[in-house]
Amino acid sequence: MINDKLFNLYKSYTQGLNDLYTNLSVNGVEDYAGPHLPYCWEEQYFKSKHRLVIFGQETNGWYSDYMKSDEDIRKNIQVYKDFQLGANYNSNFWRYAHRINLKLNGFEELNFIWMNVNKFGRDSAKGKPDKIVLDNEVKYYNLLADELAILQPEVCIFFTGPFYDQDIKNKLSDLNFQEFCDFNQRKLARLTSKHLPKHSYRTYHPGYGNRIKMRYEKMLDAIIEDVRSEKKLWENT
Helix, strand or coil, X not given: CHHHHHHHHHHHCHHHHHHHHHHHHHCCCCCCECCCCCCCCHHHHHHCCCCEEEEECCCCCCCCCCCCCHHHHHHHHHHHHHHHXXXXXXXXXXXXXXXXXXXHHCCCCXXXXXXXXXXXXXXXXXXXXXXXXXXXXXXXXXXXXXXXXXXXCCEEEEECCHHHHHHHHHHCCCCEEEECCCCCCCCEEEEECCCCCCEEEEECCHHHHHHCHHHHHHHHHHHHHHHHHHHHHHHCC
């Protein structure tokens, strides 16, 4: 069971999380929220054509109580479940996330996973937390490779933009960025890592798509076609 494995992973990092709390407290850092812990609607996830994980940058506020016990972990995960993959949000991020899931999988339910490159965001505003928060996350609470091993996605799409490339690499040290189709690598790149599936891509955050819609959707269409073409090729052999 995916969720049991995720819970056990988060439980195993309780001491690391407490070390993060302690170090940030010693340095007088309080403006952060998280961590962001995903939940998998397993039946829907496994009946999808493609097990899909969509990455954002970091949350805009989130669960911000200290996680000291198993019950605290469960409360945190419940926040994710109650959010229902942005069911009550009409932001650019969620519009594009649901559209690309629908195009890839042909149905729109709670059938993909939403994650963030940075598990901690600011508590007081949007955007990255202070660098010391990010550094402590990498040092004490870097779960990304383990989460991917549990989720075993077939497609990963990072809606993060080029300014978060180093954040991803800090979590997956063997990460490489490769040219994809005829696009400038800053706009759209294929990602390779032993922890990522073959179909892994990084493009701009959907806020960019709201400004330059046709160009952005052309990039998303290229991702969809790349995934679909290999599926068709495999089915014909």
